[in-house]
Amino acid sequence: MVRTILRTRGIGRRFAGVTALDGIEADVRAGEVLAIVGENGAGKSTLLKILSGVLAPSSGSIEEVDEHGHAHELRLRSVAEATQVGIALVHQELNLAEHLDLAGAILLGREHHRFGWLDLRSMHAEAARWLARVGLDLDPSTLCGSLPIAQRQLVEIAKALSANARILILDEPTSSLSARETDRLLAMLDELRRSGVAIVYVSHHLDEVLAIADRAIVLRDGRMAGTLERASMDRATIERLMVGRDLPPTTARPSLGAAPDRLVVDGVVTSHRRRRPASLVVKRGEIVGLAGLVGAGRTELLEAIAGLGHASGTIMLDGRALSGTMAQRVARGLAIVPEDRARHGLFTLDPVRTNVSMAWLPRGAHVGMVDHAGERDLVDGMITRLRLRPSDPARRVQTLSGGNQQKTVLGRWLAVEPSVLLLDEPTRGVDVGARHDIHEAIRAAATTGCAVLFASSDLEEVLLLADRILVMHDGAIAGELARESATEVAIMGLATGGALEAAR
Amino acid sequence: MGAGYLYCARLRGMTIHRTVAILATALSLCTAMAIAPAADLVAAQKERIAGYAKQPMKSPHLSFVSNGVADFWTIAKAGSLAAGKDLGCEVTVVFPGAGLSDQKRMLEDLVIRGIDGVSVSPIDPKNQMEVLNQVAEQSLLITNDSDAPGSARLCYIGMDNYLAGRQCGELARKGLPGGGEVAIFIGRLEQDNAKRRWQGFVDGLLGRSTDAERRDDHTKPFTEGGYTIVGTWTDSFDRAKAKANIEDVMTRHPKLALVTGLFEYNSVLAVEVFRQAGRAGQIKIAAFDEGADVLVGIREGIVLGTVVQDPYGYGYESIKLLHALTQGKLDAIPKDGVMNIPARTITKDNVDTFWSDLKAKLAAGKAAK
Amino acid sequence: MRKHWGLLGIFLVVCIVTALYGKNFLTAYNLMNLVQRTALFSILALGVGFVIGTGGIDLSLGSVVCLVGIAVPWLLIEHGWSPWAVVPIVLAGSALIGLGHGLLITRLRLQPFLVTLCGLLLYRGIARWMTGDQSQGFQGEFAELRSIAVGRIPLPGLEAFRLPATTIPLIVLATVAAIFLTRTVWGRWLLATGSNESAARYSGIPTARLVTGAYVACSLLAGLGGMLFIFDVGSAQPSDFGNFYELYAIAAAVLGGCSLRGGSVSVVGIVLGTATLQVLRNSINLLGLGSQLEFAVIGAVLLAGVAADELVRRWHAARLERRGAG
Numbered sequence A: 001m002v003r004t005i006l007r008t009r010g011i012g013r014r015f016a017g018v019t020a021l022d023g024i025e026a027d028v029r030a031g032e033v034l035a036i037v038g039e040n041g042a043g044k045s046t047l048l049k050i051l052s053g054v055l056a057p058s059s060g061s062i063e064e065v066d067e068h069g070h071a072h073e074l075r076l077r078s079v080a081e082a083t084q085v086g087i088a089l090v091h092q093e094l095n096l097a098e099h100l101d102l103a104g105a106i107l108l109g110r111e112h113h114r115f116g117w118l119d120l121r122s123m124h125a126e127a128a129r130w131l132a133r134v135g136l137d138l139d140p141s142t143l144c145g146s147l148p149i150a151q152r153q154l155v156e157i158a159k160a161l162s163a164n165a166r167i168l169i170l171d172e173p174t175s176s177l178s179a180r181e182t183d184r185l186l187a188m189l190d191e192l193r194r195s196g197v198a199i200v201y202v203s204h205h206l207d208e209v210l211a212i213a214d215r216a217i218v219l220r221d222g223r224m225a226g227t228l229e230r231a232s233m234d235r236a237t238i239e240r241l242m243v244g245r246d247l248p249p250t251t252a253r254p255s256l257g258a259a260p261d262r263l264v265v266d267g268v269v270t271s272h273r274r275r276r277p278a279s280l281v282v283k284r285g286e287i288v289g290l291a292g293l294v295g296a297g298r299t300e301l302l303e304a305i306a307g308l309g310h311a312s313g314t315i316m317l318d319g320r321a322l323s324g325t326m327a328q329r330v331a332r333g334l335a336i337v338p339e340d341r342a343r344h345g346l347f348t349l350d351p352v353r354t355n356v357s358m359a360w361l362p363r364g365a366h367v368g369m370v371d372h373a374g375e376r377d378l379v380d381g382m383i384t385r386l387r388l389r390p391s392d393p394a395r396r397v398q399t400l401s402g403g404n405q406q407k408t409v410l411g412r413w414l415a416v417e418p419s420v421l422l423l424d425e426p427t428r429g430v431d432v433g434a435r436h437d438i439h440e441a442i443r444a445a446a447t448t449g450c451a452v453l454f455a456s457s458d459l460e461e462v463l464l465l466a467d468r469i470l471v472m473h474d475g476a477i478a479g480e481l482a483r484e485s486a487t488e489v490a491i492m493g494l495a496t497g498g499a500l501e502a503a504r
Numbered sequence B: 001m002g003a004g005y006l007y008c009a010r011l012r013g014m015t016i017h018r019t020v021a022i023l024a025t026a027l028s029l030c031t032a033m034a035i036a037p038a039a040d041l042v043a044a045q046k047e048r049i050a051g052y053a054k055q056p057m058k059s060p061h062l063s064f065v066s067n068g069v070a071d072f073w074t075i076a077k078a079g080s081l082a083a084g085k086d087l088g089c090e091v092t093v094v095f096p097g098a099g100l101s102d103q104k105r106m107l108e109d110l111v112i113r114g115i116d117g118v119s120v121s122p123i124d125p126k127n128q129m130e131v132l133n134q135v136a137e138q139s140l141l142i143t144n145d146s147d148a149p150g151s152a153r154l155c156y157i158g159m160d161n162y163l164a165g166r167q168c169g170e171l172a173r174k175g176l177p178g179g180g181e182v183a184i185f186i187g188r189l190e191q192d193n194a195k196r197r198w199q200g201f202v203d204g205l206l207g208r209s210t211d212a213e214r215r216d217d218h219t220k221p222f223t224e225g226g227y228t229i230v231g232t233w234t235d236s237f238d239r240a241k242a243k244a245n246i247e248d249v250m251t252r253h254p255k256l257a258l259v260t261g262l263f264e265y266n267s268v269l270a271v272e273v274f275r276q277a278g279r280a281g282q283i284k285i286a287a288f289d290e291g292a293d294v295l296v297g298i299r300e301g302i303v304l305g306t307v308v309q310d311p312y313g314y315g316y317e318s319i320k321l322l323h324a325l326t327q328g329k330l331d332a333i334p335k336d337g338v339m340n341i342p343a344r345t346i347t348k349d350n351v352d353t354f355w356s357d358l359k360a361k362l363a364a365g366k367a368a369k
Numbered sequence C: 001m002r003k004h005w006g007l008l009g010i011f012l013v014v015c016i017v018t019a020l021y022g023k024n025f026l027t028a029y030n031l032m033n034l035v036q037r038t039a040l041f042s043i044l045a046l047g048v049g050f051v052i053g054t055g056g057i058d059l060s061l062g063s064v065v066c067l068v069g070i071a072v073p074w075l076l077i078e079h080g081w082s083p084w085a086v087v088p089i090v091l092a093g094s095a096l097i098g099l100g101h102g103l104l105i106t107r108l109r110l111q112p113f114l115v116t117l118c119g120l121l122l123y124r125g126i127a128r129w130m131t132g133d134q135s136q137g138f139q140g141e142f143a144e145l146r147s148i149a150v151g152r153i154p155l156p157g158l159e160a161f162r163l164p165a166t167t168i169p170l171i172v173l174a175t176v177a178a179i180f181l182t183r184t185v186w187g188r189w190l191l192a193t194g195s196n197e198s199a200a201r202y203s204g205i206p207t208a209r210l211v212t213g214a215y216v217a218c219s220l221l222a223g224l225g226g227m228l229f230i231f232d233v234g235s236a237q238p239s240d241f242g243n244f245y246e247l248y249a250i251a252a253a254v255l256g257g258c259s260l261r262g263g264s265v266s267v268v269g270i271v272l273g274t275a276t277l278q279v280l281r282n283s284i285n286l287l288g289l290g291s292q293l294e295f296a297v298i299g300a301v302l303l304a305g306v307a308a309d310e311l312v313r314r315w316h317a318a319r320l321e322r323r324g325a326g
Helices: A046-053 A079-082 A104-105 A122-131 A148-163 A179-192 A206-212 A235-244 A300-305 A326-331 A341-345 A352-357 A372-386 A402-415 A432-446 A461-464 A488-495 B002-012 B016-030 B039-054 B069-089 B098-112 B123-138 B161-175 B192-206 B239-252 B265-274 B293-301 B311-326 B349-369 C001-023 C028-053 C061-078 C082-104 C112-130 C143-150 C168-184 C185-195 C197-200 C207-233 C247-256 C268-288 C291-324
Strands: A003-015 A018-032 A032-038 A060-063 A071-074 A087-090 A167-171 A198-202 A215-220 A225-230 A261-269 A276-283 A287-292 A311-315 A335-338 A422-423 A451-454 A467-472 A476-484 B062-064 B088-096 B117-122 B141-144 B157-158 B178-187 B222-224 B225-232 B254-262 B283-286 B305-308 B338-340 B344-346 C150-156 C162-164
Touching: A003 A046, A003 B088, A003 B098, A003 B141, A018 A046, A018 A060, A018 A215, A018 A225, A032 A206, A032 A235, A046 A087, A046 B157, A046 C291, A060 A335, A060 B283, A060 C112, A071 A335, A079 A087, A079 C247, A087 A148, A087 A467, A104 A122, A122 A148, A122 C268, A148 A179, A167 B157, A167 C028, A179 A198, A179 A206, A179 A488, A198 A206, A206 A235, A206 A326, A206 B123, A206 C112, A215 A352, A225 A235, A225 B069, A235 A432, A261 A300, A261 A451, A276 A451, A276 A476, A287 A300, A287 A432, A300 A311, A300 A335, A300 A451, A300 B039, A326 B141, A335 A402, A335 B002, A335 B141, A341 A402, A341 C197, A352 A372, A352 B338, A372 A432, A402 A432, A402 B069, A422 A432, A432 A451, A432 A461, A461 A488, A467 A488, A476 A488, B039 B311, B062 B069, B062 B098, B062 B311, B069 B311, B069 C162, B088 B098, B098 C061, B098 C207, B117 C291, B123 B141, B123 C150, B141 C168, B157 B311, B157 C001, B161 B192, B161 B254, B161 B305, B161 B344, B161 C291, B178 B239, B178 B265, B192 B225, B225 B239, B225 B344, B239 B254, B239 B265, B239 C028, B239 C207, B239 C268, B254 B265, B265 B293, B293 B305, B344 B349, C001 C268, C028 C168, C028 C185, C028 C207, C028 C247, C028 C268, C061 C112, C061 C207, C061 C247, C082 C112, C143 C207, C168 C185, C168 C268, C185 C197, C185 C207, C247 C268, C247 C291, C268 C291
Parallel strands: A032 A198, A032 A215, A087 A167, A167 A198, A287 A451, A287 A467, A335 A422, A422 A451, B062 B088, B062 B117, B117 B141, B141 B157, B157 B338, B178 B225, B178 B254, B254 B283, B283 B305
Antiparallel strands: A003 A018, A003 A060, A060 A071, A215 A225, A261 A276, A261 A311, A467 A476, B222 B225, B305 B344, C150 C162
16 A cells, blocks of 8 residues: 655755755655655755756656556656646645636636536536535635635645645645644545545644654755654654754743733724624733634734724724724834735735835835935844844845745834734744744734734644633634633634633 | 517607618618619719709708818818808718728718718728718718719819829929929828829929829839939828927938928928928928918918818818709719819918918808807 | 846947938937937826836826817917916816826726726817817917927037927926835835735735825826927827827836836836837838838837846846745
8 A cells, every 4th residue: 555656866956056955865655644844945845846846856856656666767847747647736825816716726727628618517516526525615606716715725725636636745735724624634634645645745833744744854954854754753853853953942921910901902893794893902012812713703803903994893002092094003003914925915026125114114214215224224133133034135025935924024013113013823834943033023022012912723823922812703702711721622612612611 | 670679669759660761771881782883873873863853852961071170171161061051951060080980980870860962081982982882872972172983972072182282392393493302291191182192292393294193102212303202201190200200301311402291280390390490491391281380481481382272162062062962953063073173372472361261261160069 | 227228228229220320310400309209208108107106007198198288279279378377277187187097096996997098088088079179289379388398408518409398397207206216105105005005005005095196196297298299299189199198108118117017117217218219210210111110110129128128037036036945
């Protein structure tokens, strides 16, 4: 049953003289999950690009192994060629065409047709089958653009499955999924593994890796830091191999005592379909986590506080009503780091410098003129403070890794020293090291008096970062948990509609 | 189809008869194949006119269609309306502003409205045969300003553009007796009147014999009898482009001795450009039509003179002829089917009288909305 | 400037070829004409540059040129108004047109293409209706007013070459635009809005106001351009004045490196792009190529320019990718 079907022999890749990847030896076996873990810049994405035909290796080779054990070299010149031999990549960035319906997106390029006419009925039937396989109960004629991000990710996976992939490469597949959806995905992958599909699984969530991987390859600085078999896999070993150093301990949180209320949200009804009022308070210097399932209304609540989208109810900042457009609220000291950084956060074609200084500009301006020297100092300082890599302010944001992109968006707001910092999924698609840096920066902002309210589907993160946890369910706050008494089980209980008492 | 038109008829409150007539007209416009040959159409029109001799039309509805929008046509409009008033008939004047397709649409609309007679200045006669003959089939067709040879038009009213061009050419020859470099500017050369006018100018300038059928190649420069025609420039009515053309030709040909603008604004812009460049009077201008700056230029002596058509006459005579036809007077059409309304040459001697007369006619055309 | 090497190359090649094979390209008179035409068309292109910078488009520009170009002599000659009233009124009117576009686009969320396409039809229609389709001209009057466009300013030390007066508004406008775009907060925010409107909104940028402002600027400059054009040409016909000028302006802006996707505008590029188009049209006449070829030559050069630009961009991006991957 477990048989090697693809093998890399000393794969390496250099870019303009710089070695990005070197000497990678990996066996991909049918009916096995191979995890690839590593920090940003460790070479994961380069390896994935080589395996999926986007890039050619500059040294070494890929071999396909047939059922008799004969190996022959595979030269992948394009994604299309990779798809043909049964290799499918589910990309970290979501690539669905927004204006297509689900059937059209899943079967893109493989549309059913009869005499040149699209056979929509049979397309919908097939699409529905694949959607069911990933646990989505959606009408295949739904438009992709109307789906929340979590569901789009699942559609991407359905699309790859429908292409009859023998080797399924998943790049951070759970970065936008809730805990429940993650479990469902892992169960689904387990089923695929049983049916003989080989799975290459890239994730920085070590829990998932530990839960599903049969073997793990740890990359560091483009080289193999180690290969772990299931029996020898544990969190500490993997982290040590990944980072190559021990992460500094997290800063201890000071006791807040009788800090005054900074952000008060009272009876705010958002655009969430249930139209239920939500109320909460964040104190000066406090970090409050918003937990809940995807669709619980966390994003809507954060956006309502920021003045994006319609909402009713009162919001107070430092005792004064906060209202008007987002621009007016920003002037009062509000900041929001959005969930979908590519769409709502970044100017991807622009350099780090302009991305970071965007919100700060009016502060440094004299009669509307940009203070260029001040801008340079600000951005250089922010790059150092957030450990942004590479530390080049002229670098286009597009070319940065997810973690560094997220640091760029966060830096934009830290630059204006906000009174209220709202964050939606602050470390999605971000690896361990960057996550640590981001958490530390958020803690530092809170220490200076900023009220932080963040939403996260990652329970580990909620427990790690929040002083106090609010759990949302169906558009309203279902309950509150103190940091000390919170557990993943308690949060999930509230998030799925259980009573507070029952959760305790 | 049947249910459709019944519904339509009830809805609009029309008589069935009228609806059928309109549908039939629209249908015949759609099916160009159904149009009979030009000769038959001429005969059919004459037959209808003979019918009118027994039963003259009371206050016929006649139309005058220009080939574009200009003061020239406003004066023609004044003439048409004056004739309508004198003869007691309804006159509709239309100016197509957007070229060939616009003129086609307007002609079709007139036919659908049941017009009794049309005088049109076709923009591109060779490619307009179908629509012209459709008009002839449903109404009475004459042409003005620019003829449509081979169509079913009963008569052409206008100036012979070849002869008018010659007048302008002779003006230029007289102003530049020793020969020299000459440049020609014209809006566009597609239409027949432009081609004939151009050839007339060339023949007049070079002192050749009168031969309207002669055709020189306008795309190449040539020299004859001491005169060099350095080229002909068109601009498709973009005035900024027309101005740039004159400027660029001045740059390219420093020895330029004379230019002619064969369309009204070409002459006006030549005056404009030479004034701006400080070369007014140095390079001579033989103008066409009666642009205000051209007339001022003649007065000041920086324009040799201008050849003017009589648009008022085109308008007046068009309506007068169409009206006569609706009364059955077939002999109002000249024998060769051409009613010549000759051009006049305006020089310093007669510019003032001409101008005051012109202003009066233009005012009359503008007053009529 | 670095990103304009390609365009500068094309510009110089056209100039050199014309100077070598055409006649009198480098005479003072011809250079004056070229500066004049470049200045007039650059003013239009600068305006549309702002709109393109926000990721929008303005197709109505040529019709605004027409409406203003017709309205100026119409009010001055036909209605006998004072120039002191006419100039401010037509400029305010064009700004109002832009405000209308901006509000329809930002408040009603209509597509810029659609709004300005309707504008293209609407303003020309109004111009034709207003004047009864009659051509309008100054009839030899208002020479002083017209000298704003046709005047030539003597330069010390130069005999033959006198600077066309339109250069002055162009220099002022181009300087203001360049400073605005590169040095001011609002300029930065305008470009940010063009490169990712939603991210701009999430950054607390008042995007609606900026986009509206860009359309106001565009129509205002089109109005100013229309006024200068009519001063220059002297008379105009409502049915064809300013026809296709929006396309010349957009073409110049795109040739000058403005991305139609928004987010990048270069004032130097816009002026250089306009100059290239004007020199090209001039060279067709000076080389004696026959005006029938004009559109074909312009189309071919534009296509070559844009394609070269795209190739350079990809090469650059590939280099970045190679540097940045890991």
